[in-house]
Amino acid sequence: MSTYNNSSGAYAGSFSRGLNYASVFAGLAVLTLLLAATSLFVGPAGLSLSQGFKALTGVLSVDDPAAIIIWQIRMPRMLMGVLVGAALGLSGAVLQGYLRNPLAEPGIIGVTSGAALGGVIAIHTGLAATSFFALPVLGLVGSFLAVMLILGLAGFRGSPLTLILAGVAVTSLAGALMSLVLSLSKNPFALTEIVFWLLGSLQDRSFDHVVLSGPLILSGLGLLLMTGRGLDALTLGEEGAENLGIGLDRLRYLIIAGVALSVGAATAITGAIGFVGLVVPHLLRPFVAHRPGRLLGVSMLGGAALVLASDIFVRFLQPEYDIKLGVVTALIGAPFFFYLVLKTRRELIT
Amino acid sequence: MTGDVQVEKAQVLEAQLLEAKELGFSYGRGFALKDVSFRLNGGEFVGLIGPNGAGKSTMLKLLAGITRPDRGGVLLDGTNIASLDQRRMAQNIAYLPQQRRAHWDVSVRTLIELGRLPYMRRFGGLDGRDHRAVDCAVELMDLGTYADRPVSMLSGGEQARVHVARALAQDARVMLADEPTAGLDPAHQISLMRCFSRHAKSGGAVLASLHDLGLAARWCDRLLLVDGGRLVMQGTPGEVLTEKNLAEVYNIRAHVSTTEDDLVISVAGLLDDRA
Numbered sequence: 001m002s003t004y005n006n007s008s009g010a011y012a013g014s015f016s017r018g019l020n021y022a023s024v025f026a027g028l029a030v031l032t033l034l035l036a037a038t039s040l041f042v043g044p045a046g047l048s049l050s051q052g053f054k055a056l057t058g059v060l061s062v063d064d065p066a067a068i069i070i071w072q073i074r075m076p077r078m079l080m081g082v083l084v085g086a087a088l089g090l091s092g093a094v095l096q097g098y099l100r101n102p103l104a105e106p107g108i109i110g111v112t113s114g115a116a117l118g119g120v121i122a123i124h125t126g127l128a129a130t131s132f133f134a135l136p137v138l139g140l141v142g143s144f145l146a147v148m149l150i151l152g153l154a155g156f157r158g159s160p161l162t163l164i165l166a167g168v169a170v171t172s173l174a175g176a177l178m179s180l181v182l183s184l185s186k187n188p189f190a191l192t193e194i195v196f197w198l199l200g201s202l203q204d205r206s207f208d209h210v211v212l213s214g215p216l217i218l219s220g221l222g223l224l225l226m227t228g229r230g231l232d233a234l235t236l237g238e239e240g241a242e243n244l245g246i247g248l249d250r251l252r253y254l255i256i257a258g259v260a261l262s263v264g265a266a267t268a269i270t271g272a273i274g275f276v277g278l279v280v281p282h283l284l285r286p287f288v289a290h291r292p293g294r295l296l297g298v299s300m301l302g303g304a305a306l307v308l309a310s311d312i313f314v315r316f317l318q319p320e321y322d323i324k325l326g327v328v329t330a331l332i333g334a335p336f337f338f339y340l341v342l343k344t345r346r347e348l349i350t
Numbered sequence: 351m352t353g354d355v356q357v358e359k360a361q362v363l364e365a366q367l368l369e370a371k372e373l374g375f376s377y378g379r380g381f382a383l384k385d386v387s388f389r390l391n392g393g394e395f396v397g398l399i400g401p402n403g404a405g406k407s408t409m410l411k412l413l414a415g416i417t418r419p420d421r422g423g424v425l426l427d428g429t430n431i432a433s434l435d436q437r438r439m440a441q442n443i444a445y446l447p448q449q450r451r452a453h454w455d456v457s458v459r460t461l462i463e464l465g466r467l468p469y470m471r472r473f474g475g476l477d478g479r480d481h482r483a484v485d486c487a488v489e490l491m492d493l494g495t496y497a498d499r500p501v502s503m504l505s506g507g508e509q510a511r512v513h514v515a516r517a518l519a520q521d522a523r524v525m526l527a528d529e530p531t532a533g534l535d536p537a538h539q540i541s542l543m544r545c546f547s548r549h550a551k552s553g554g555a556v557l558a559s560l561h562d563l564g565l566a567a568r569w570c571d572r573l574l575l576v577d578g579g580r581l582v583m584q585g586t587p588g589e590v591l592t593e594k595n596l597a598e599v600y601n602i603r604a605h606v607s608t609t610e611d612d613l614v615i616s617v618a619g620l621l622d623d624r625a
Contacts, residue, residue: 177513229472230465236452239445244468245437245440
């Protein structure tokens, strides 16, 4: 990961352009794989390495407790983590590129809060307790309605700014409705459950969750990966991109549909996991020489790696402390925000 | 380099590339562009002059297909650009906006390579032809020593040259440039004018809005004079840049004299200053 493709290196800070794209991508892919493997061997059950290997390779029978833990609990949890992380990381990179703003994140267009509201309603009404599918399906319905509302507000044509404004409007509405549901909730257990769900977690996610959300998340990722050229061209602004033959309306559809499918489905399953979509693209941008198109693939991997690592950390603390995944990512993300503020201040001064 | 010789050359090539037909456009209330018609032929370097707010930028945006006209249309080789696909447009018309910003701190070369997007396959990279076009643009704009630097490390004038290079790399027959010389030092202004002039001589067409009337007089084959959203006059620099026109449109007192191969314009002051 340390080959410098910049032969001249004549200026200071060549680190920022130095790394070769293929090696950055490969390095992140290896890191993600290692974390995925690690997450199969870590957990409060305290399985030994050899038990884990035996379970994975099918030496143990399917009914063996170790095999059940690995295949029924840790495997879906790991897969869900990869899917959610990839969705958040990639959506963040795409939205930052489209809005040309390093502070953009997947929640900005309101899809996350739509999904969260759907989930909250499912828990409040007790539907979540009666049917396994109620929570994720209502979450999906919530994110779908949020997208419809955003499209209605921001229109099928229009500038990125109107999209942000529509996102803020939808987010505030969903937030208000969530507060309403919370204040109407008389059952303290439901209230606790809602609050914990909102914090975001990968705990107790099964293969059913993966099967339900996987195709949606993957198709969303597919749409978002098609935006690279357009985002590169937007480096020159909207007029510049249009003159380079980029259809801005098509780009807008791709982005709204891609974020809605991937982040909507992810949030419907895991609750709102914050900061991944903000931090990951921002951290990786210097490694791809600030090219918005090249940021996509690496942010997808980086998002998966960050969510897996955070979830492994969560499990290290269990069973003594039950900290939610969203809390860990927020604890990583918030100081990062401080750093961004300080950096921006320095740049404004100099 | 008199204007007449250039015009004759243009007539020899006689390939009409871009035509504005009775263009009309208005931004809600207030400003409106009315009934603008002209032709841009292959081999011509045409200057677009007029005071601030005359409608120069709007005209260029309409021609580039960035803004759609309320009335009339723009024809590229006789076909209305509204019916052309965006990629074809991008291969034929390069547009250099007045706002020249790089939103991300990419390298100079990366930014110039964006000019090749209209030619790239969906899943391909740059091919040999693309690299040659980029190298050529880098060379023309004298950016060789900066190619690997991040654009933010360049001065304003250097950044302006990077954006011109991006438009040149697009290798389009028609070049539309909105105040391309703004922010350039005199040497680079001349090399840019020379570059546009060469582009025209090789059969392309250039339409550039200019505020420096001296540059316009010296380098352009033909001038379009706009004022208040209307095309007031078009002709050779000698026909357009008269003391009377300058007084009426720019509200300035100017002395225009001709030397052997140049038109010399010296601005004495504002019209109202006479007292």
